Amino acid sequence: MxxxxxxxxxxxxxxxxxxxxxxxxxxxxxxxxxxxxxxxxxxxxxxxxxxxxxxxxxxxxxxxxxxxxxxxxxxxxxxxxxxxxxxxxxxxxxxxxxxxxYSRDPLDRLFNALEGFQEQAAELAGLRQADEMRAAFERLKGA
Ligand SMILES: [Zn+2]
Missing domain, CATH: 3.30.428.10 (HIT-like)
Incomplete structure (x- = not known):
């Protein structure tokens, strides 16, 4: 108690x-x-x-x-x-x-946003890889 x-x-x-x-x-x-x-x-x-x-x-x-x-x-x-x-x-x-x-109500949108953030985090981590950084660098340098 x-x-x-x-x-x-x-x-x-x-x-x-x-x-x-x-x-x-x-x-x-x-x-x-x-x-x-x-x-x-x-x-x-x-x-x-x-x-x-x-x-x-x-x-x-x-x-x-x-x-x-x-x-x-x-x-x-x-x-x-x-x-x-x-x-x-x-x-x-x-x-x-x-x-x-219910679909698209505030809580549904909140959890959809959290799930989107989870998926995005992995995608963003990939952009930090050396080969991705090198590729971005080369594209920018040559632009
Ligand atoms: Zn209590």
Whole structure:
């Protein structure tokens, strides 16, 4: 438990939340600052800042509940996909984001940009190779 932690308060039932699914070790709720309609968070009941610090049974419970909740999101909103990522940064209590994502919406564009950056990094690394640098030099010198 952690004093002043919103997710601990919700887990203990002392703060309101729209809990859409739960099991013994975790609960899923609507995010109060949604990126899309139906955006949910999956939260372990125990106060654990980082997802990789979860006990094995908690990790199992969180990801089982994430799958169940993603199925609910798919049935309710028919998104193209349910994007998942884990943080514990703004609220230092592990929470897995489940965001219904549609082609070209802000989150889809964000992840497309990240994937483009990954691909571009390899392409740019190639330009630093000695033969590529020599070829560019020769082209410029002769231009
Ligand atoms: Zn907490």
């Amino acid at each position: 952690s004093d002043g932690c919103a997710f601990c308060d919700i887990g203990e039932g002392t703060a309101p939340a729209f809990i859409v699914a739960e099991n013994d070790l975790a609960f899923a709720l609507l995010d109060i600052q949604p990126l899309a309609r139906g955006h949910c968070l999956v939260v372990p009941r125990r106060h654990v800042p980082w997802w990789d610090e979860l006990a094995e049974d908690e990790a199992d419970a969180v990801f089982r509940l994430a799958r169940t909740t993603a199925e609910k999101i798919r049935r309710a909103f028919s998104p193209d996909c349910v994007t998942m990522y884990a943080r514990g940064r703004r609220v230092p209590h592990t929470h897995v984001f489940l965001v219904p994502t």
